[in-house]
Amino acid sequence: MRTYNVLVVDDEKEIRDAIEIxxxxxxxxxxxxxADGLDALDILENNEIHVIILDIMMPKLDGIRTCMKIRERNNIPIIMLSAKNEDTDKILGLNIGADDYIAKPFNPLELVARVNSQLRRYTNLGNFPKTADDDEICIDQLVINKTSHVVTVDGKKVKLTPIEYDILLLLANNPGRVFPSSQIYEYVWNEPSFKTENTVAVHIRRLRKNRNRS
Incomplete structure (x- = not known):
C-alpha cells in the first residue's frame, strides 16, 4: 500500500504536533x-510530498511567499492555515495558488476531511500511473484526457491544481451550460456552499490565466 506524505508547515510546534495527531x-x-517556509522548500527538494498544510504567518519566509515559490515548480495541493478569517485573506491565498483555506482554530474533523479530499484529487490528477484506456474531451484546441488527467492546449501541457482540474472537467462535460458559483463549489468541494462566490471566481480566473499562458 502506498504511503502519502503530508508536509505540515507552521512556526508553532504545538500546532504542528496537534495536526500530526x-x-x-x-x-x-x-x-x-x-517550522518555516525555508525549511519547507528544502524538504520539498528532497521528498515526494502529496499535500501541504501551510501557515500564513511565519518567520523567515511567510506562507504567502512560500506558496508562490512552490507554485513556480509544481501543483501539489496546498491548504492554507491562518488565524484570520477575513475574505481578503482567503482570496489572497487562493490567488497565489492555494487550493483550500482553513481558519484557526479549526475543527480536527474538518482538517482531516479536507486533507483526504486533496489527497484523492492529487492521486487522480495523473501523478500516479493509470492503466485504463484513454477517454478524451476535445473542445477546439483544448484536450482533456480523463484517464491520465492531462490537459493540453494547442498540444502544450497545462499545469493545473487538482481543484482547477475538477472545475475544468465539470464545465467541459457540460458545454453551453451556465453553473452558478454555489453549484460549482458544491460539486467540486463536495460540501455545502456559503459565501463561496469569491473562492470559485479566483480558481476560474487562474484557469483562464493558465490557458492563456499555454
Whole structure:
C-alpha cells in the first residue's frame, strides 16, 4: 500500500504536533514537519510530498511567499492555515495558488476531511500511473484526457491544481451550460456552499490565466 506524505508547515510546534495527531486517522499517511517556509522548500527538494498544510504567518519566509515559490515548480495541493478569517485573506491565498483555506482554530474533523479530499484529487490528477484506456474531451484546441488527467492546449501541457482540474472537467462535460458559483463549489468541494462566490471566481480566473499562458 502506498504511503502519502503530508508536509505540515507552521512556526508553532504545538500546532504542528496537534495536526500530526489529528491526521493519524488517515490510513497510510506520513507526516513531515517544518517550522518555516525555508525549511519547507528544502524538504520539498528532497521528498515526494502529496499535500501541504501551510501557515500564513511565519518567520523567515511567510506562507504567502512560500506558496508562490512552490507554485513556480509544481501543483501539489496546498491548504492554507491562518488565524484570520477575513475574505481578503482567503482570496489572497487562493490567488497565489492555494487550493483550500482553513481558519484557526479549526475543527480536527474538518482538517482531516479536507486533507483526504486533496489527497484523492492529487492521486487522480495523473501523478500516479493509470492503466485504463484513454477517454478524451476535445473542445477546439483544448484536450482533456480523463484517464491520465492531462490537459493540453494547442498540444502544450497545462499545469493545473487538482481543484482547477475538477472545475475544468465539470464545465467541459457540460458545454453551453451556465453553473452558478454555489453549484460549482458544491460539486467540486463536495460540501455545502456559503459565501463561496469569491473562492470559485479566483480558481476560474487562474484557469483562464493558465490557458492563456499555454
Amino acid at each position: 489529528y491526521l493519524r486517522s488517515i490510513e497510510s499517511i506520513n507526516i513531515i514537519k517544518a
